[in-house]
Amino acid sequence: MTDGDALPTAREGARIDVEDVAVSFGETAVLEDVSLTIEPGEFVGLVGPNGAGKTTLLRAMSGSLEPDRGTVDVDGAPLHERSSKGASRLVAVVPQNTGLSFSFDVRTVVEMGRYPHRSRFSPPGEADREAVDRALERTRTAQFADRPIDEVSGGERQRVVLARAIAQQTPVLLLDEPTASLDVNHQIETLELVREFVAEGRTAVAAIHDLDLAARYCDRLVVLSEGAVLESGPPESVLNRNVLAAAFDANAVVTESPVTRTPTVSALRATDAEATVPDRVHVVGGGSTAASVVAELAAADCTCTVGPVTGGDAAAELARGQGFETISVEPFAPLSDVDRAAVRGAIEAAGVTVVADLEVGAGNQLLLEELAGRESIAVVEDRPFTERNHAGERARELYERCRQRGVVTPPTDVLEAIAEAATRTEPSRTELEADDD
Amino acid sequence: MSAPNRIVAWSVALSTLLVGVVIASAALGPVRIDPLTVSRVILNLAGVGAHEVPATHRTIVADVRLPRILLAATVGFALAAAGTVMQGFFRNPLADPSIIGVSSGAAVGAVAAIAFPALVPIGSVHLPAFVGALVTAFLVYAIATEGGRTPVATLLLAGVAIQAFLGAVISFMVVHSGENLREAVIWMMGHLHRSSWGDVGFALPVTLVGVLVLGAYTREMNVLLLGEEDAQNLGVSVERTKLLLLALASLVTAAGVAVAGVIGFVGLVVPHMMRLIVGPDHRILLPTSALAGASFLVIADTVARVGAFGLPIVPVGIVTATVGAPFFLYLLTSREVHAL
Known part of the structure; x- marks a missing residue:
């Protein structure tokens, strides 16, 4: 195991190289020969229908899942070759579902994001406290920091998990449907926050269901369909009628939103x-x-x-x-x-x-x-x-x-x-x- | 209050309670002894000064009551700590220290030694019980492990299956235990009579070391409560930590069960009570549960030993079950079961 101590500081991003990755669960192939490079400072949105392999691809990137074939390198080496703490100082994950059914208070949950930065016997230092406070503030969770996590709403909980990932201060942030259970204002806040994160030079990859939001916030969209990359490029070029028909089997029209000046997708009924x-x-x-x-x-x-x-x-x-x-x-x-x-x-x-x-x-x-x-x-x-x-x-x-x-x-x-x-x-x-x- | 201060405050309070309970328990019995006299005997034993005490009282306290009381405290400490770890580990409020079959394994060893002294000519019940417990825990772990991963659900089910199988083995031995039947049954109920300083000398160091090391992993236990994938993403080396927690919790349980038999409900109920009071954070939950478990078992064993409230003298396992089962039912119908 290489130790993760010689890492870039949290301000810099890291490159993610996905090469010919294939994953199958039993007989079912979930990802087939997916290759993808994500540059530092890039916000990439993974879009595609349910079951296209977005979550699986994210899990392969986070090291939660080792691909059957192919490699995922983050900052030049596969995560599973690093120490667990080293890997977690490099990549933070905002999962879709977190088992938060016990009554830790919100601050304690966010403090867990500091786990990879702390040694076993030392109490939390100034840097830890600062990172936690800042993460609570940025995600607007500070006002209920002392409430038990199982007593806040689903949307608030999702922001707490985001705060935890931010407190982790990693060059790479992976998000699985970060806006799925959020109100419209918090969806925007969350993605604005990811954009800030990316503006600092870091790397973000998010599976996003909402194509309009994905087009509005991501630098690049990767369309997954049946476990393969169907299209990859800027939202304006990727989101078009043919791609949407091929990926989603949808009868959709892409227009430019007069408000945000970004592509907006209107799915119409099949007729x-x-x-x-x-x-x-x-x-x-x-x-x-x-x-x-x-x-x-x-x-x-x-x-x-x-x-x-x-x-x-x-x-x-x-x-x-x-x-x-x-x-x-x-x-x-x-x-x-x-x-x-x-x-x-x-x-x-x-x-x-x-x-x-x-x-x-x-x-x-x-x-x-x-x-x-x-x-x-x-x-x-x-x-x-x-x-x-x-x-x-x-x-x-x-x-x-x-x-x-x-x-x-x-x-x-x-x-x-x-x-x-x-x-x-x-x-x-x-x-x-x-x-x- | 900040987290470290809370831990210290609670630990000091519960340690004081434990000392009080130990002294009170040593004062009670067929011969009532003044608590001050008890304190003097304890101070003498600890080598703090040389106080004047009547010789008979010294003998009763130091040679008869204290070994049993300290063993009760040690076993309660061990079972409550192991129960806390197991409940967190399995993210299951109904988990107890023996969930992966440690007690059944111990019972196989102990009952074999009791029922067939000719076949297991060791002369001690502790060693075969201790070995049986550890072998079973290892076996369950090995069965549930595949490709370097030990899914918690598989572990749980493997534990249930092995317990069922060992249950059959124990029943067979009990049926054929002849004149040793009563002793075998009492062992399985959990008992602390005939406790000696030797028992304490064996169980106490194992328990203290085991719980101290577990104490160094309380942050990992907290993070593991988020689920294994989250824990891994946060930098916990999940499989290694799981193995370590399981091994230490089983070791500590085995030490307790080997000297005291299968005392139920302590490891199940005490961690729940403490979780209701101090919350789910293992940094505070583990030490407080262990200390509370020690006091709880000393009290329960005093009731068993003295026959308080007009009750006959019984094995301590009967007392813990009598108190524990209703509390367990209360938990089943309360919110606590749904939110660990």
Whole structure:
């Protein structure tokens, strides 16, 4: 055993090298040839569905589990080649479940984090007390430091375990679902704390269930699926529709959160209509109804065009984020001939046109004239038209014609309505051809 | 109060209680002796001054009562300390010092020596009991260990299985023990009559050394309460510590059982009482439990010896079971069982 005394000081991070690691429990392979390098000062999030092997990978990194094949080096050597105390001065673990069903007070539990730093017969020193106090403070657990651990809430308990790991003052921190049982404010606090830890140059790896939080706080995401690394890279590049479909079997759309400016994942219901949605759909309208139509279509792997819309509109932003074409217009301006032609082109190129809770004003009344008379239209209605009509009787007539020919639907059944509208395209073309003869 | 001060305060208080209990116990019996006279005899024995005492009282206290009382204190100290360790080790409130079969092993050795003196011609019951206890503990540990790991659950179940098997062996020997039946039964109930200074000379050093070393591992015991994986992540060398705790607790138990037979409930009930009072921290729980266990068994044995409250004179195991079983039932219905 090499002794862990010649360790880097706690301020520096340590590199973790996972090489061709395979772990199986009995006949079941849990990890298969996982290779991964985590650099000092990096916060890596392990994401993936339940049973993908996230916890197992963390346990292999912490030395709790020796892999069947492959090696895990932390700071240049496998943990199991170090002394137990040496290993624990290098890596701290925040496990998902800790057997805290006895009544130690919170401070005593956090003091246990100092175990690897103390010798058997010496009382706790100044450094130990300082580390414990600081850990209690940083995790906001100091105010209940004297309460028995089995009498604090689950979320508080999780923070106590984090405090214990922080008091350990290690270059590497491994966390298994650190936010799982926390309130939303404490989730943020916890991950902010890990970010601070990483900003000091240390290394953190966390299994995180919540993809949005993972994307928001991690430098890099590693997507595990069925015991193998499916993708690894910055959140923006890793989180996409295809990866999510492959890893989670999810019908999801990734957008940029307007608040945090980081990727946010919206999983949508799987739908039978998906197969029959046309390849290309044009969406007319703006606001949240149109945005959710665009998201559902994107998740159904359908290419959208959107317009006319004003620049900052939610649907326009979303569409652009997905790489879809939009026809942008000035707010409140009448539809120009150029834009009208562009919209007509988009409608004709699309299999179905969706009229999404459209607000009609003097400016875009012409739009209804483009739409009226077409068959393959899905009219999505959230509010009654009278509330959305600022143009008058003529607009109401045109809109009514759209409703009569098209498929009218509430926002909840958009894909089904689009699929139905798509079937109407065929007979109408045959009619047109018959007319030509 | 800070943790070290609490430990000292409690230890001093419980040591004082123990001294008081020992003196009171030595004063009681068929011949009542003034506690002051008892104190003088004890001081003489300890070599502190040379006090004037009547010769008969000196003989009764020093040669008859004190060996038995000190043996009771030693055994109580040992069983309560071992029980504390085992309950923490197994994270199971119902664990007792003999959970891995130490008492059954001792009983096999002792009953064999009592029932078939021709086959086990040692002349002493202590040695075969002590050896039987240690061999059994080692056997259970070896059976439960696989690939360098000794899962606690396997250990527990292996202990139960071995105890059941040894129970059959003991029953067989008891049935065929003929005229030695009564003695075999009394041994198994736990008894302290016929105690000698020799018994004390054997049990006391083993117990003191064992508990002192255990005392150096109380922080490990605390961390192990978090679960083995957490303990390992915090730097405890888990398997090595488990082996050490198990070996020392078994050794101390074996020393107690070898000289006093199977005295139940001391190692189960006393650690629980102390846990209710001082909390689960082993740094304070281990010394206080051991000291309280010593006082408890001295009191219980005094009742057994003197026949207090109009009771007949009985083996001490009957007294501890009479007090312990109701307390055990109380624990079963209380929160304490769910939260160690």
